[in-house]
Amino acid sequence: MQDPLQPRQPQETRGRPGTPSLLRVLNDRAALDLLLRGEMLTRSQISEYTGVSKVTVSQMLARLEERGLVAVVGEQAGNRGPNAALYSVVPSSAYVAGLYMESDLVAAAVADVTGRRIADVSVNPSGADDPVDLVRGVVERACASAGVDVARLSALVIGSPGVVDPRTGDPRLAVNLPAWHEGALDALRGVLHKPVMIENDVNLAAMAERAAGAAAGADDFVLVWLGGGLGLATILGGQLHRGTAGAAGEIGYLPVHGAPQPSDITHPLRGGLQFLAGGAAVRALAASHGFPAPTAAQAVQAAVSAAAISGTQTAAASVFLDELAERVAVGVASVCVVLDPGLVVLGGEVGRAGGAALASRVAAGVARICPARPRVVPTGVPGEPVLRGAMLAAVEQARAALLASVADPSTAPARAQ
Numbered sequence: 001m002q003d004p005l006q007p008r009q010p011q012e013t014r015g016r017p018g019t020p021s022l023l024r025v026l027n028d029r030a031a032l033d034l035l036l037r038g039e040m041l042t043r044s045q046i047s048e049y050t051g052v053s054k055v056t057v058s059q060m061l062a063r064l065e066e067r068g069l070v071a072v073v074g075e076q077a078g079n080r081g082p083n084a085a086l087y088s089v090v091p092s093s094a095y096v097a098g099l100y101m102e103s104d105l106v107a108a109a110v111a112d113v114t115g116r117r118i119a120d121v122s123v124n125p126s127g128a129d130d131p132v133d134l135v136r137g138v139v140e141r142a143c144a145s146a147g148v149d150v151a152r153l154s155a156l157v158i159g160s161p162g163v164v165d166p167r168t169g170d171p172r173l174a175v176n177l178p179a180w181h182e183g184a185l186d187a188l189r190g191v192l193h194k195p196v197m198i199e200n201d202v203n204l205a206a207m208a209e210r211a212a213g214a215a216a217g218a219d220d221f222v223l224v225w226l227g228g229g230l231g232l233a234t235i236l237g238g239q240l241h242r243g244t245a246g247a248a249g250e251i252g253y254l255p256v257h258g259a260p261q262p263s264d265i266t267h268p269l270r271g272g273l274q275f276l277a278g279g280a281a282v283r284a285l286a287a288s289h290g291f292p293a294p295t296a297a298q299a300v301q302a303a304v305s306a307a308a309i310s311g312t313q314t315a316a317a318s319v320f321l322d323e324l325a326e327r328v329a330v331g332v333a334s335v336c337v338v339l340d341p342g343l344v345v346l347g348g349e350v351g352r353a354g355g356a357a358l359a360s361r362v363a364a365g366v367a368r369i370c371p372a373r374p375r376v377v378p379t380g381v382p383g384e385p386v387l388r389g390a391m392l393a394a395v396e397q398a399r400a401a402l403l404a405s406v407a408d409p410s411t412a413p414a415r416a417q
Helices: 020-036 043-050 054-066 131-146 184-192 201-212 272-277 279-288 296-307 314-339 348-369 385-407
Strands: 070-076 084-089 095-101 106-112 117-123 153-160 171-173 196-200 221-226 230-236 343-347 375-378
Touching: 020 043, 020 054, 020 070, 020 084, 020 385, 043 054, 043 084, 054 070, 095 131, 095 385, 106 131, 106 385, 117 131, 131 153, 131 184, 153 184, 153 201, 153 385, 184 196, 196 201, 196 385, 201 221, 201 230, 201 343, 201 385, 221 314, 221 348, 230 272, 230 314, 272 279, 272 314, 279 296, 279 314, 296 314, 296 348, 314 343, 314 348, 343 348, 348 375
Parallel strands: 095 153, 153 196, 221 343, 343 375
Antiparallel strands: 070 084, 095 106, 106 117, 221 230
């Protein structure tokens, strides 16, 4: 299966180099690939972009139209002669689903191959002990809301906290989701009869950040996730680094001065950076400065608001944010002194709540304790970044499957009868 977090690799084609059938496949795929990028194009534009004649483009589009992959969606007025037909990919040629799993929430969405969402659902798992049944139920509910049969899904990507084994794709260590187990991936593929991928949630958030967030277009950056738990995604040279065991980025376990060393990997709250900067630690620190709140994000948001105005709490808010930034800076500096990424994005609910006020303080703290001088910014992804990343990954898989189906029609996604 193509890794959606890495650049798309050329698909194998049937036939021998230079044969007419192979040339048709390559031409058809080139046209479809252009249209899958979301633009409406005329035959002349496709001819210009692909370098083939308009006559050949007409033949390419005719074949793709016959297979229900592209269609005429309008006209482009010209200076002379009749208006040119505008072609676009058929949105219903493929559907995908994405999920975000947490201990108290399962969020799901369904989109067509253009990436347009057509349904969103949220479910409280309520202590469900079988993740396979839970996921199947949520997928079925999301598809019913979208009016799309589950059988028409081309891909399903699930964002999950914890370690995902890069060899098997199975969750290996998810402290917040103890019901996840090895073998869950095969079980999901078996009950859904669809391609399913489980990916670390912070890695997916980084994908969303790179697509349309604070790291848009960046080839080198790290996303530091600040929430109930801590996480890290590393993008270097445009490539995601997962590590041999899939544990790259589990910075909650990072041994730091001032915190007990982690002694049990199933309970990271007892030591490491999580002990200093995890959600529980942030709430306790906020309360000690006069900002008690049900969640760490709410406490940080209250402090940011207080620090921005003149009042009795302004000084206390600034001290709290300074101390929080010092703790976060320890973890960020530990990453930067090894990777020197240049850009650090603070994500998660705490990173979002802290905004520029926290990011600027973390940047100053990092500069004091390590030679790296990264630019530190808050997340620029609105809404649910993990679910957004899951949808991006699923759409990329669906598009790759459509391109592969041009060479082998038997691999085409299921279509409505």
